[in-house]
Amino acid sequence: MSNENDALVRTDHDEEEIDLLEIAAKLWKSRRTIFTYAGIAAIVGLVVAFSIPKEYTTTIKLAPELSGNNTGGAGKLGSLAAMAGINLNSASAGADAVMPPLYPDVLSSGPFLVGLFDVPVTESKTDSTYTVYSYIEDHTSGTWWGYLFGLPLKAVGGIVSFFRDEDEEEGGDGTTNPFRLTKDQQEVKEALAERIVCSYDEETGVNTISVTMQNPLVSALLADTVAAHLQAFITDYRTSKARQDLAYANQLNEEARKDYYDAQQRLADYLDRNQGLSLHSAQVTRERLTNEANLAFSLFNQTSQQLQMAKAKVQETTPVYATVEPATVPIKPSKPSKPMILIGFVFLGAVMACAKILFSDTINSVKKIITQ
Structure with a gap:
């Protein structure tokens, strides 16, 4: 019985590792999108920082x-x-x-x-x-x-x-x-x-x-x-x-x-x-x-x-x-602290890009369900 439990634990752990690897690979594959969002956010951050x-x-x-x-x-x-x-x-x-x-x-x-x-x-x-x-x-x-x-x-x-x-x-x-x-x-x-x-x-x-x-x-x-x-x-x-x-x-x-x-x-x-x-x-x-x-x-x-x-x-x-x-x-x-504003906008842009990449399939599925 204990062997079966150990096997289940190892299987769940392997699945988590596989999921993380898949997420990392998906993000790396769309790294241009992340860099683009981060770059746009950096420009917006600079505009905001110098406008204050x-x-x-x-x-x-x-x-x-x-x-x-x-x-x-x-x-x-x-x-x-x-x-x-x-x-x-x-x-x-x-x-x-x-x-x-x-x-x-x-x-x-x-x-x-x-x-x-x-x-x-x-x-x-x-x-x-x-x-x-x-x-x-x-x-x-x-x-x-x-x-x-x-x-x-x-x-x-x-x-x-x-x-x-x-x-x-x-x-x-x-x-x-x-x-x-x-x-x-x-x-x-x-x-x-x-x-x-x-x-x-x-x-x-x-x-x-x-x-x-x-x-x-x-x-x-x-x-x-x-x-x-x-x-x-x-x-x-x-x-x-x-x-x-x-x-x-x-x-x-x-x-x-x-x-x-x-x-x-x-x-x-x-x-x-x-x-x-x-x-x-x-x-x-x-x-x-x-x-x-x-x-x-x-x-x-x-x-x-x-x-x-x-x-x-x-x-x-x-x-x-x-x-x-x-x-x-x-x-x-x-x-204002211009470096902190710039870092904050770049981080926010990167997070938005990652969210779009990871949840794009889910969003498309929801759109299809709504349009049907």
Whole structure:
């Protein structure tokens, strides 16, 4: 029984080898067809590769200071701040709402992207300066097939816009309103969202900002601007409470200064008018004015300390960013990868040729059955 099973296994194996040899022989016999398909695919691949505009990517790596680093500095001033009635630790704890893992969400948010519309950038080829909005909308080219397939949509959009209210389409006075963007502004915002990418490395805590544009200088300038805007946004957010406290402390200090100067002036005027008087009423009034001046000075001194602590708190809560990799103008384009496109098309052409050769008989049989 075992001998019969071994014989069946060998027979199946021989049949598989024979089938593979037949397939290989069939393909080799039609190698001209395969080479022809591969050659045509290579030509198509070259056309596609050279039709795609070059893109240049600039990468910036930022290592932001973690909020935990701020608590050490706040602890050194903790006792002095407590005397002035200010809790630096609570301020630092409240500044943790926007952490480095959330920076990618900040960069992809609508207000942040809309805030980049008016940023000026300079193109290296023509040495012309445009806004980011103008460069994306008017000076960024696409593929010819993109324009070809987009013509019907543009025609329909033109017909629809013709019957639409002009003020509704243009957004009123033509200004950018992040709450209500026009169709063109929404498209530019989506294009920026695709070209500006931020990622966070949990192991190193480094944020990587990548900006891809069709001009290397524009890519580098916009990447540097994006990093600066991100740092300004995070700094403004984390120091907003401290700056509000500083403004309030400054207001209290100015009011205490005015009250102290007024009390001093009232005491001086009284002493000038009542020199040499030994009446008890005059002594009581002098003591009262003196106490008022001393109390005003005490309040002024206390608010001055609070003002200094508020200034220190703003400094303590201001984050520090270490630029691990600054923006540089890229030399080589990041895409398209012409060799990979060419290899992919050649492989696809060869596969299509092999499929046609191997399944030609089956396809002909199906056609005969259908036509009968």
